[in-house]
Amino acid sequence: MKHLLLLLLLSCSSAFAQNTKLLVSYAAPVVSETLNVHIGPGTAYDVAETIAQGDMLTYISHHGEWIYLRVNESGTNGWVNYKFVK
Numbered sequence: 087m088k089h090l091l092l093l094l095l096l097s098c099s100s101a102f103a104q105n106t107k108l109l110v111s112y113a114a115p116v117v118s119e120t121l122n123v124h125i126g127p128g129t130a131y132d133v134a135e136t137i138a139q140g141d142m143l144t145y146i147s148h149h150g151e152w153i154y155l156r157v158n159e160s161g162t163n164g165w166v167n168y169k170f171v172k
Contacts, residue, residue, distance in 0.1 A: 116170055123164035127152035134164040143171070
């Protein structure tokens with residue numbers, strides 16, 4: 087009976103669990119002094135913002151060689167090529 091109750095409690099608790107994404111903030115070690123943040127994954131897209139070396143970024147996702155991120159100070163979301171952020 088104890089095992090059945092424990093199994094029931096564990097299965098109910100998993101039903102209430104939430105899916106959460108881990109967003110990681112880090113200082114952007116930019117290869118150059120500035121880096122353009124684009125509105126899409128590629129240089130053909132407009133520049134949403136230009137960031138400086140050491141700006142804090144939050145990783146959201148990636149697509150191929152492009153990283154989708156949030157610039158913490160401004161709240162701007164955009165894309166940068168992975169080659170320019172270590």
